[in-house]
Amino acid sequence: MGQIIINILFILLGLFLIKLFLLCLFFCPDIKAAQKRDPAAKSFIEVILLYPGIHALVFYRIAHGLYIIRLYFLARFLSQLARFFTGIEIHPGAKIGKRFFIDHGLGVVIGETAIIGDDVLLYQGVTLGGTGLFKGKRHPTLGNNVVVGGGAKVLGNITIGDNSYIGANAVVIKDVPPNSTVVGIPGRITRQDGKKMDISLDHAQVLDPIKQSIDELEERIKNLEKK
Numbered sequence: 001m002g003q004i005i006i007n008i009l010f011i012l013l014g015l016f017l018i019k020l021f022l023l024c025l026f027f028c029p030d031i032k033a034a035q036k037r038d039p040a041a042k043s044f045i046e047v048i049l050l051y052p053g054i055h056a057l058v059f060y061r062i063a064h065g066l067y068i069i070r071l072y073f074l075a076r077f078l079s080q081l082a083r084f085f086t087g088i089e090i091h092p093g094a095k096i097g098k099r100f101f102i103d104h105g106l107g108v109v110i111g112e113t114a115i116i117g118d119d120v121l122l123y124q125g126v127t128l129g130g131t132g133l134f135k136g137k138r139h140p141t142l143g144n145n146v147v148v149g150g151g152a153k154v155l156g157n158i159t160i161g162d163n164s165y166i167g168a169n170a171v172v173i174k175d176v177p178p179n180s181t182v183v184g185i186p187g188r189i190t191r192q193d194g195k196k197m198d199i200s201l202d203h204a205q206v207l208d209p210i211k212q213s214i215d216e217l218e219e220r221i222k223n224l225e226k227k
Helices: 002-026 028-037 044-050 052-068 072-086 209-226
Strands: 127-129 153-155 180-183 188-191
Touching (some): 028 044, 028 052, 052 072
Parallel strands (some): 127 153
Antiparallel strands (some): 180 188
């Protein structure tokens, strides 16, 4: 009996090592992206074993392959299994680029016709959702190097330009040009001098359009008082 248990443990260990090898082989860029973008990540192994965003991405890549060959039910089954274990729902029909990272992840929803470019970062509670019941392209397209803050909702067949940042809890329903920041409900655009957004997501550096408007009004009042 003891020998049987030992053999089972060795088999499980072998399967685990095979899994690690396959993850390192096929998902190395995504794992390295997680390490780069999350200062809490201490090691390569930690990211592989403990990051739900990576687990959801693994499920998605497999499900997307099944979706492409029209095994729709099996693809959706895997996506729902991933949702159960990670709290992240990615429709297998979505198209996701390289070095994609979901930080924390709980509550993230990515719709069927969403398109995501390379080096995109999503935080928890993000929704890339559709509007209406019509079929066809009804979910957002995110360019390269886009950051979407926690709780943000990007809805409809709109395009978010490269190097843009969607602020936490923003609701975006219109196209966003490249190198832009969007905050508020509904989302309002502020440019950051045409410079590329810093992927580190320093919230303290994000421009607030409401504060800008108030500052402009205060400046006008001061000028009127002087006159």
